[in-house]
Amino acid sequence: MPQAASSAPSLTVVTTPIDDPGPLSFMLDSQRPLLWRRRGFGIAGHGEAIRLEFSGASRMTDAAAAWQDLAGRATVHDPLALPGTGLVAFGSFAFAASSSCTSVLIVPEVVIGRAEGRFWLTRIGIDGALPPEGLPTVSPHGPAVRAALEAGTLDPDGYRQAVAEGVAGIRRGELSKVVLARDLIGSVPPGSDLRPVIGALADGYPDCWTFAIDGFIGSSPETLVGVHSGTATARVLAGSAARGTDATSDLDAATELATSTKDQDEHEFAVQSVLASLRPHSSGVIASEVPFTLKLPNLWHLASDVEGTLDDGSTSLDLIQALHPTAAVAGTPTADAVATIARLEPFDRGRYAGPVGWVGADGDGEWAIALRSAQIDPDGTVTAWAGAGIVADSDPERELLETRMKFRPIVEAFDTLAE
Numbered sequence: 248m249p250q251a252a253s254s255a256p257s258l259t260v261v262t263t264p265i266d267d268p269g270p271l272s273f274m275l276d277s278q279r280p281l282l283w284r285r286r287g288f289g290i291a292g293h294g295e296a297i298r299l300e301f302s303g304a305s306r307m308t309d310a311a312a313a314w315q316d317l318a319g320r321a322t323v324h325d326p327l328a329l330p331g332t333g334l335v336a337f338g339s340f341a342f343a344a345s346s347s348c349t350s351v352l353i354v355p356e357v358v359i360g361r362a363e364g365r366f367w368l369t370r371i372g373i374d375g376a377l378p379p380e381g382l383p384t385v386s387p388h389g390p391a392v393r394a395a396l397e398a399g400t401l402d403p404d405g406y407r408q409a410v411a412e413g414v415a416g417i418r419r420g421e422l423s424k425v426v427l428a429r430d431l432i433g434s435v436p437p438g439s440d441l442r443p444v445i446g447a448l449a450d451g452y453p454d455c456w457t458f459a460i461d462g463f464i465g466s467s468p469e470t471l472v473g474v475h476s477g478t479a480t481a482r483v484l485a486g487s488a489a490r491g492t493d494a495t496s497d498l499d500a501a502t503e504l505a506t507s508t509k510d511q512d513e514h515e516f517a518v519q520s521v522l523a524s525l526r527p528h529s530s531g532v533i534a535s536e537v538p539f540t541l542k543l544p545n546l547w548h549l550a551s552d553v554e555g556t557l558d559d560g561s562t563s564l565d566l567i568q569a570l571h572p573t574a575a576v577a578g579t580p581t582a583d584a585v586a587t588i589a590r591l592e593p594f595d596r597g598r599y600a601g602p603v604g605w606v607g608a609d610g611d612g613e614w615a616i617a618l619r620s621a622q623i624d625p626d627g628t629v630t631a632w633a634g635a636g637i638v639a640d641s642d643p644e645r646e647l648l649e650t651r652m653k654f655r656p657i658v659e660a661f662d663t664l665a666e
């Protein structure tokens with residue numbers, strides 16, 4: 248049951264150092280996997296001590312207020328005091344204010360964490376009643392299942408048409424950029440064990456944020472915002488190219504991307520939207536002078552890192568509210584882009600392209616933009632989404648191919664389960 252913040256009980260939180268528990272993807276609950284990891288950092292959750300649900304335009308401000316209230320009343324014993332130790336909530340927010348999909352903050356009963364060779368176990372209980380000591384028992388991975396993902400509400404022809412309409416609107420001067428997505432749909436047997444899918448994402452995309460929260464899974468390369476000890480960081484991605492088939496064509500693809508005016512324009516809109524949203528909270532916020540090319544297994548991206556010192560004590564939840572939706576997932580100007588998305592995409596984006604991540608008791612945390620993701624509903628329906636930034640020079644066929652590349656992590660992770 249969702250709990251109103253005012254009636255939320257007091258939490259007791261105890262973190263203790265432990266020996267290396269092994270890969271976190273083997274430590275997940277088979278039915279309710281909770282995971283956030285990238286490279287040497289990861290947290291996996293078991294059980295739900297508290298679940299807070301939000302919706303509508305105020306979903307992120309409501310979450311920030313509820314979290315401040317809950318964290319303020321928690322008693323925390325945390326000798327490690329590292330990012331991810333002590334009290335944490337895993338969170339995932341819907342892209343649109345009008346979404347029928349709820350946004351959640353989940354405080355697990357147990358968190359297993361690792362960071363740079365240190366390992367910990369956090370137990371969280373209500374009114375002093377802590378879960379038992381020791382690692383939770385984890386069942387062996389279930390039988391293999393696979394999902395063939397096929398065109399959803401917006402098929403390839405519909406997507407080309409939507410992109411053409413987006414380009415026409417941009418050329419008429421109605422907006423400068425819009426990010427248009429399409430969906431793929433499949434199914435797995437209800438109650439399927441998704442841990443092999445999540446493990447495939449984590450192993451295949453170690454430089455991305457691999458997440459599993461409330462049936463929503465993915466591996467996103469884009470950091471919406473990280474907040475640690477008064478510093479905010481972000482990694483802005485926009486502008487993409489297919490990887491080459493050999494070393495020479497791969498280098499050519501990266502060079503072409505780095506010098507493409509169309510991709511640089513598309514990227515600059517995204518960087519400017521992040522800078523504009525962070526400036527009211529941070530003096531001297533800076534972005535890399537020129538974007539760099541980021542290599543992922545499925546494609547190249549134009550990327551810029553942004554950093555600023557926070558002047559106003561904003562928490563990571565305050566900043567996701569300030570930043571979302573960036574021009575990497577909506578467009579420019581934001582309101583026109585959001586209206587164009589609502590007109591041209593015949594589906595609810597759900598949590599795709601929304602903030603996904605974790606927050607700690609002090610408000611520090613890490614949030615990605617939920618790209619390369621899929622929602623698995625309790626009835627086994629799998630919905631995946633991928634989009635592309637549309638500017639005046641965009642070509643519908645190329646954008647369609649780009650979404651195909653962006654679907655690869657999810658499509659292949661479900662295929663990994665084939666026997």
Ligand SMILES: C=C(O[C@H]1C=CC=C(C(=O)O)[C@@H]1O)C(=O)O
Pocket residue numbers: 426428469484485486487548574575576618619632633634635636637653
């Ligand atoms: C909207 C997506 O990607 C965004 C992030 C990186 C590059 C993008 C692009 O080149 O269009 C998009 O802005 C997606 O993966 O669904």
